[in-house]
Amino acid sequence: MLDARLALLDxxxxxxxxxxxxxxxxxxxxxxxxxxxxxxxxxxxxxxLPPPGxxxxxxxxxxxxxxxxxxxxxxxxxxxxxxxxxxxxSVTGQVxxxxxxxxxxxxxxxxxDRAP
Numbered sequence: 784m785l786d787a788r789l790a791l792l793d794x795x796x797x798x799x800x801x802x803x804x805x806x807x808x809x810x811x812x813x814x815x816x817x818x819x820x821x822x823x824x825x826x827x828x829x830x831x832l833p834p835p836g837x838x839x840x841x842x843x844x845x846x847x848x849x850x851x852x853x854x855x856x857x858x859x860x861x862x863x864x865x866x867x868x869x870x871x872x873s874v875t876g877q878v879x880x881x882x883x884x885x886x887x888x889x890x891x892x893x894x895x896d897r898a899p
Contacts, residue, residue, distance in 0.1 A: 785806055785827035807825065807878055810825040810878055815876070822872070823876065826868070826878075827879065827882065827886065828882060829846075830846050830882075851884035851887055853883075856881045856882055860881050864881045
């Protein structure tokens with residue numbers, strides 16, 4: 784499991800960001816080495832749980848701010864991505880974002896060029 788915010792380095796948690804970037808690159812490298820015997824993929828979910836001490840309202844507020852779809856990705860979507868990877872033998876070396884577009888950036892930055 785990776786993190787949808789990999790594409791958005793903000794430097795707030797450099798150790799965490801570095802480790803997740805390393806895992807993303809390891810996914811690509813690991814897919815090459817044992818092929819064709821083994822497939823290696825990753826899922827990069829967005830917001831799933833509220834921050835510690837926060838409730839569902841805070842999760843909804845964060846999702847509205849962080850994702851172009853203005854929602855979280857339900858656990859069923861993450862499960863569906865996992866099942867897709869499990870059942871599709873020709874897919875390897877992929878990082879699948881299941882994040883309602885969170886990896887694209889904040890709604891404000893995504894839609895800034897479309898403002899009236």
